[in-house]
Amino acid sequence: DITVWDLHDRSTWELVLPSWETQSNATVHNLFIKGNYAHVSYYSDGYVVLDISSPDAPYLIGHYDTQSLWGCYPYLPSGLTIVSDMNTGLYVLEFTPGEVSPTINHSGTPDVFNNDPVTINAQIVDNGDIIEANLFYRTTFNGTTSSWNLVTPANQNSNYQFTIPGFQHLTNIEYYIAAQDDYGYVVTLPEGGSGTGPAGNLPPSQFFSYSVVITGLPVLHSFTPGGDTTVVVNSEFDIVVYAEDTTGLELIYSWKKNGIVTNETSNIYHYRAFQIPAPPRTDSIEVTISNGYFSLSNKWVVHISPATDVKDNEPVLTYQLEQNYPNPFNPETQITFSVPSNEFVNLSVYNLIGEKVTELVNENLSPGRYNINFNGDKLTSGIYLARIKAGSFDRIIKMILLK
Known part of the structure; x- marks a missing residue:
C-alpha cells in the first residue's frame, strides 16, 4: 500500500494518509512524484497514476496494465514515461491527465399509474471493471419518509436494470444510483454521494424521484x-x-x-x-x-x-326557461317558462351545494307561457339555481340574490 506524509516541516513528519491500495493489494515497487501526480509501479497491477492534489484523498487517474511491472520513470524531457516489466519488456507511455472513473447515464422516470414494480435502467461504463453497482431508494407517504433501501441490479454488459417494488397510491419515491470500479473509485448519479460497503451508501443531496398515482378517467x-x-x-x-x-x-x-x-x-x-x-x-x-x-x-x-313576441293567445311551440328578471334581485324576481303541450312540470330552486331551498311548481300544466314569482327574503345573498323539468326538457338558470 501507499502512505502519505506531510514533509513541509522537515524536522517533523506528519502522517496524512495511513494507507491507500488497489483492490488486488498488489505490491508497490517504486513511486515518483511529478506535480500533482504520483506515478507508481504496482507490480501485478501495472502502471498506476494517482491524483494527489488532495493528499488525504488520492484517487486513480491513469492505469496501464502489464504482467509484472518493476519500475517507472516519468521525468523524460519529452514528457513520456518509460516503464519496465520483468516478463514483457520496456514500454514507452504517454500520460494525459483525465478522470478515470465510472460514468452513469440515466434519464429519470416519469410518474407511475399503477402499483406494479418499476424497472430503472442505467448505463454504467468504466475504463476498467465495475465491481459493484447499486440503487438506493426511499419512500414518502402521508408525510412519513422511510430509510434508504438497497437494490442490486440485473445487468448485461454496461446496461443495468434495477427493480423498485410497487407502492400504493400517492407514494413518492426518491432514488439514486451508485457504482464502484476495480480501483475503488465510487461515483453516484446524481453526483455527490460516496462511501463503500455497499458502494454509494452515503447519499448525495439531490435525487431522482417519481410518484405513484393510481387513477382512471373522471x-x-x-x-x-x-x-x-x-x-x-x-x-x-x-x-x-x-x-x-x-x-x-x-x-x-x-x-x-x-x-x-x-x-x-x-x-x-x-x-x-x-x-x-x-x-x-x-x-x-x-x-x-x-x-x-x-x-x-x-x-x-x-x-x-330569432326573438319573437309571445302573446297570450298565441300557441307555444317549444319548451323554454327564460332568464329571471330582475337579476340580480332583492328579494323578488320573476321566472318565466313555456311548455308546448300538457306536461308534468317541476320548477325548483337550489343552492350551489345542491340543496333544494324551495319548490315553485310541481303539477301538470297545459300548454302556455308562465310567470312565477320567487321571493328570497328568507335566504342569504348568493347564487341560486332554478331548475325546470318537463318531460325530456331539463334546464337550469343561475340567479343572483343580492341583499
Missing part, C-alpha cells in the same frame, strides 16, 4: 341540458355538469365556445345567445374534465332562433 354522472337545445336570441341559461374522480383527485374544468377557450373554470357554464352573428345559427359548447392525468369531454349544440 366519472361524469349527469349534465344539463341533456343534449342539443334550441333557444331564442338573448336567452340565458346554465350548462351544469356533475362529475367526480374515484381516487379523490381534484377535477379541472375547461370550457370552449365554438372552439375558443373561455374563462369558465367551474362545473357551471353560463350561456347567453347573443344577437351577433344574427340568428338563425348554432353555437357549440364543449367541456373537458381532467384529473391532471386523464380527461373526458362532453359537447352541446345550441340552436339560436
